[in-house]
Amino acid sequence: MHPFGPEATSAPHPLYARLREEAPAHEFAVAPNFNAWLITRHDDARRALNDPRLSKNVSGAPIRTSGGWPVELRAAMDSHMLSNDPPAHTRLRRIVSSAFTARRIADLRPDVQRISDELLDGFAGRDEVDLIGEYAFPLPLAVICELLGVPMDDRDSFRAWSNTIIASALAQGDALAAATAMNDYVRELVERKRAQPDHALLSALVTAADDGERLTEDELTSLVFLLLLAGHETTVNLIGNGVYLLLSHPEELARLRADRKLLSPAIEEFLRYESPVKTATLRIATEPVEFGGVTVPAGAVVMVSLLSANHDPQAFADPERFDPARADNQHLAFGHGIHYCLGAPLARLEGEIAFNGLLDRFPKLRATQPLDELIWRPGALLRGLDRLPVMLS
Template sequence: MPDNLADPTFHANPHPSYASWRREGPIRQVRLASGAVVWLITRYDEARRALADPRISKTGGDDRHPSNAVEQALSRHMLAADPPDHTRLRRLVSAAFTARRIEALRPRISDIAEDLLDRFPGTPFDLIDAYAFPLPIQVICELLGIPADDRDAFRAWSDIIVGGVAYQDQFPGAAAAMVGYIQGLLAARRAEPGEDLLSGLIGVRDSGDSLTEDELISMVFLLLLAGHETTVNLIGNGAYLLLSRPERWERLCAEPALIPTAVEEFLRYESPVETATYRITTEEVEIGGCTLPARSPVLIGLLSANHDGDRFDDADDVALDRAHNPHLAFGHGIHYCLGAPLARLEAQIAFTALTRRYPGLRLAVDESELVWRPGLLLRGLFTLPVTPG
């Protein structure tokens, strides 16, 4: 009988289950909340190989036939594609999403962080709502050239879109609203181009090639969703790891030079993306002693792999000064996260400002009262109540 990942106790703390499964083997069948049975890879070596194995595909080698126009508009991004489509899409997007453009954001991200910190109340408040969410959503909105006033709408739509079966009845409406909004943005930017990333994506060309309308909508959707959801969780999860053990918080406040390695440890220990997106085998594949038939659905457990004791010394300890940390939080292979430099930059700036300005920050509730969001894709808290101290 496959293990049931719909169990609420699993989402509250998946680490004991992952540890038990890693001891038993690198891959096993599990049942999702939807009822579907999939193969879940739990160990580091097998996960890293699977992430780079072209036989474990995003499409299964089939042409996709979306059931409606909204689904088609949201499924034409590089995260859902295999080569050669993936190669083409990533090349085109990379031309606009340059390291120089990201590094140029550093002063503005610092200004946003400082402005948010200025608004902290003197009484207990939710750190996610006041800091972890508005920082990355404002950054991605400014990067794309989108009005920040619309961020609450993005939050409502994205919560539904990534919320899995718990929000399945609301998904069509949220997806349609997101597509309609993006179409309006693209029309406005075509009429008045600017220096923003959205204008860059519209105008990008490579050897006469360009993004189609559906590819543009899908790419903006991906950048909006991935550009804030994962970083919200990175900042929120990192703050939780620090504040749940005050000695960690105090050390980082006293040793700010540790912040870059601490951010990598947050990525490893409470990976913002718990499992890589759905894949399917295109042919028979052997993984960890198991033979998976063609057309087998596969999930790659990034969070579990990042706790593999065969790869990481003291894997279940949070080491703020971990010198060598080859975690898989951003994936591996051709689908390695294009936004990783931006996420790292935002998190480093966020914790640098937070530890400097609020060294007395503390949890405002017992750790047992914190609630983790359901679902297997993203790992994050609903709220993180704190007191400024």
């Protein structure tokens, strides 16, 4: 069975258990004329995520040069931290960190609460909603737009572009048109923020510098793409997957309703058990790298399975048991090392508010269909449901 095929999409955990047992690294065909090595064990994954021999500069990989995307557009989308190694990565992360501070994230709490409340208010008088499309998706998108300073009137366009790009990131046609439109919009927005700065993150990024060196236009637009597509989508899946897990384990849902102090460790268990990012972004081996006696050759593309690593029995006691009170939960859902997700605190904040809102308002929340009939979205990168229809009362 292929690790990114239909059966593995709906039920990945048994397959990953078998892969972990068989070997520390496996070579698979990801696309025509494009193979990659998949790392599945926790210790190997942790090491691979921070190994300087596994470069994040994958611009020459076949999967990055296919699809007919113009070079200029790729530069506007890929000139961010996740696509660079030190020293370029160090410079970019330092500039972004100077603007994307813990204080800025903490100050977003009232906005996140307001957005969550408004979305939940919209469910008044309704018996059934799709929690993905009507809550898990719009909440973090609105937060990202608030964070960046995207005007309210433009947010529907942002949502449409985001939906199209995520649904078909390697295709031509609609996805290419959406990426082009978003790039044009972001460049114009940057110019507006430069001329009329405000207190939002994008204005701070326009003026932030490292030893006097500011972000280039491509770096600015790439960062917006990264925040919108990567940061937003992971939170969608955190909320959707977390609700799915609670509905799958009603006794744990009841415990959480009774004791909200369990919410913080529960969010970490959501992140571990159904990791929002299934596989870390691509790396290329700049020299041979060994994993448990298996050598990945120089020039090979490497993919790290965060979902598999987070179910490794060598790292987690009874990993197939969903345990919202799990202690010392050293999951890799946000990565590890120098590329550890800068937006992790924001995702946790959004998760806390999102789950508290649902638990407070809907004591009879339940699924409208058998949970094993829900559809998981295909693809190698993300782990999330297509829809999650629920009854509210």
